[in-house]
Amino acid sequence: MTPARKKRLTLIISLVIGVGIATGFALYAFNQNLMFFFTPTEVSQGKVPNNTLFRLGGMVVDGSVSKAEDSVIVKFDLTDNVNNVTVVYDGILPDLFREGQGIVAMGRLNANGQFMADEVLAKHDENYMPPEVRDAMQKSMGEKMKGATTP
Amino acid sequence: MIMKFLHKLASPPHFYRLVGRLIPWLGGLCLLLLLAGLYGGLVLAPADYQQGEGFRIIYVHVPSAWMSLFIYMVMAGAGAIGLIWRIKLAEVMTISSAPIGAAFTFLALVTGSLWGKPMWGTYWVWDARLTSELILLFLYLGIMALYGAIEDKRTASRAIAILALVGVVNIPIIHYSVEWWNTLHQGPTVTKFDKPSIHLSMLIPLLLMAVGFKLYYVVTLLMRARNELLVRERNSRWVAEMVTGK
Numbered sequence: 001m002t003p004a005r006k007k008r009l010t011l012i013i014s015l016v017i018g019v020g021i022a023t024g025f026a027l028y029a030f031n032q033n034l035m036f037f038f039t040p041t042e043v044s045q046g047k048v049p050n051n052t053l054f055r056l057g058g059m060v061v062d063g064s065v066s067k068a069e070d071s072v073i074v075k076f077d078l079t080d081n082v083n084n085v086t087v088v089y090d091g092i093l094p095d096l097f098r099e100g101q102g103i104v105a106m107g108r109l110n111a112n113g114q115f116m117a118d119e120v121l122a123k124h125d126e127n128y129m130p131p132e133v134r135d136a137m138q139k140s141m142g143e144k145m146k147g148a149t150t151p
Numbered sequence: 152m153i154m155k156f157l158h159k160l161a162s163p164p165h166f167y168r169l170v171g172r173l174i175p176w177l178g179g180l181c182l183l184l185l186l187a188g189l190y191g192g193l194v195l196a197p198a199d200y201q202q203g204e205g206f207r208i209i210y211v212h213v214p215s216a217w218m219s220l221f222i223y224m225v226m227a228g229a230g231a232i233g234l235i236w237r238i239k240l241a242e243v244m245t246i247s248s249a250p251i252g253a254a255f256t257f258l259a260l261v262t263g264s265l266w267g268k269p270m271w272g273t274y275w276v277w278d279a280r281l282t283s284e285l286i287l288l289f290l291y292l293g294i295m296a297l298y299g300a301i302e303d304k305r306t307a308s309r310a311i312a313i314l315a316l317v318g319v320v321n322i323p324i325i326h327y328s329v330e331w332w333n334t335l336h337q338g339p340t341v342t343k344f345d346k347p348s349i350h351l352s353m354l355i356p357l358l359l360m361a362v363g364f365k366l367y368y369v370v371t372l373l374m375r376a377r378n379e380l381l382v383r384e385r386n387s388r389w390v391a392e393m394v395t396g397k
Contacts, residue, residue: 008235016316023320035333036278057333094272096201104335121272126340128206129350130197 037104040083048109056085056115057104057123065099078103078115089117096122161240163380164389170373178370184363191356199353208266210357214364216259217342219287220322222252222368226294227319230312240376242308243383245315246298247375251368253291260284271335279328280336283321290318304383 001009027034037057038048048054058078065076072091076099077084087105097103102125107117129137159165192210199206226248233241263281264274275281294311301307329338341347347354384390 005235012231012234012316015313016319019317019320023324027324031332034279034331036276036335037333039333094270096270096272119272121276121335122270123335124201124270124337125348126337127348128199128202128209128340128353130352131200132197133350134200 039080040078040085041080043085043109043115044083051108053106053108053118055104055106056087056117057102058085059102060097060099062099078105085113085115087115087117087120089120091118091120093120094122096124161238163239163384163387164393166240167377167380167389167393170377174370174373177366177373181363181366181370184359184366188356188359188363191359192353196353196356197350202270205266205269208262209353210360212259212262212266213341213357214361215255215262216284217361218364218368219252219256219259219284220325221365222248222255223287223290223315223318223322226252227312227315230308230315233308234312234316239383240380242305242312243376243379244372245308245312246294247372247379249291249294249298249311251371251375253288253295255364255368256284256288256291260288276335278334278336279332280325280334283325283328286321287318287325290314290321294318 037055040056040058042048043056056078058080061077061079061084065074067074074089074093075086076089077086079085087107089105089107097120102123104121104123105115105117106119106121107115110116160169188210193207196207198204226245229241229244229248232238233245260281263284267276268274294314297314298304298307298311301310326339326342328334329336340349341354341357349357381390
């Protein structure tokens with residue numbers, strides 16, 4: 001390799017590394033702002049802002065969903081397997097909403113520590129399989145695996 | 152031996168002739184793979200346990216998203232080669248890749264959006280994966296705009312190569328965004344060290360589609376590169392000889 005080419009190669013490598021490091025620092029500094037949602041544990045630790053909109057993500061706890069009889073208000077618990085937060089939502093739920101499903105809700109905490117959601121989005125997992133395989137897996141894993149939780 | 156072959160290949164007239172013979176074969180293979188992949192994905196593969204028939208959009212969405220990243224890496228790599236060795240053909244490959252990459256990125260964003268509405272409940276959210284993919288689209292468009300804005304095409308090639316290399320930092324961000332941050336977009340299904348979390352009957356058509364998309368890129372890239380070469384070399388002897396039939 002001629003000296004001129006070597007110089008250009010070094011320049012390019014240092015450019016890519018330099019930009020990489022700079023972006024790394026910037027993303028590290030903005031880490032909290034890049035989080036799409038908070039977890040129930042962060043809520044219980046008081047890490048979430050008061051009286052402002054934020055998103056809360058977690059799994060819908062099995063058997064916690066209760067629907068009001070005369071309206072579309074739904075109440076359910078969200079968990080990250082450590083802490084739970086009760087969510088109240090007045091609106092139409094997405095098709096994928098079910099017990100054991102991961103969801104992201106946007107709203108704010110009220111005085112009782114309940115999360116009043118304005119919007120509920122379903123978060124689906126990265127697993128794809130035919131229903132029969134799903135049934136067979138559930139059977140072999142016993143009764144622990146009720147619902148559609150991620151194995 | 153290999154270096155000699157590469158050296159010969161990089162000469163515009165040889166490349167033009169050899170690639171012209173290759174394109175129909177690659178195009179035919181690409182069509183076969185895409186047809187097989189589509190048939191496998193839309194007809195043979197079973198419905199998903201959670202998303203039902205709706206998951207089938209994966210057969211367009213995921214291969215286009217992979218291609219959007221892959222083409223960017225090829226483009227930046229060709230840009231670096233063009234910068235260091237000043238090889239004309241590498242410069243041609245850089246600019247010829249950009250519109251194809253932009254098209255795949257656009258396709259990934261649109262199919263993802265259409266998939267998001269029924270499954271997530273929204274067309275668009277500003278989570279890290281979706282936002283970084285949108286930035287990728289802007290990078291492609293920026294590269295095309297910058298190239299068009301500079302009169303001298305060799306200077307333009309150097310400028311876009313630098314822009315492409317600066318943008319490389321976005322590629323690992325897109326790939327790892329779903330692991331580094333909480334996102335609405337789910338984690339990787341296939342591109343991880345673990346066993347793919349997709350049933351084999353669904354995975355095979357997906358891989359067929361992925362290879363088909365890759366071949367589509369190769370074919371369109373080569374066609375674009377030939378055209379670009381002709382335009383750039385329009386005053387050279389080999390083009391004149393070819394046009395007049397010697």
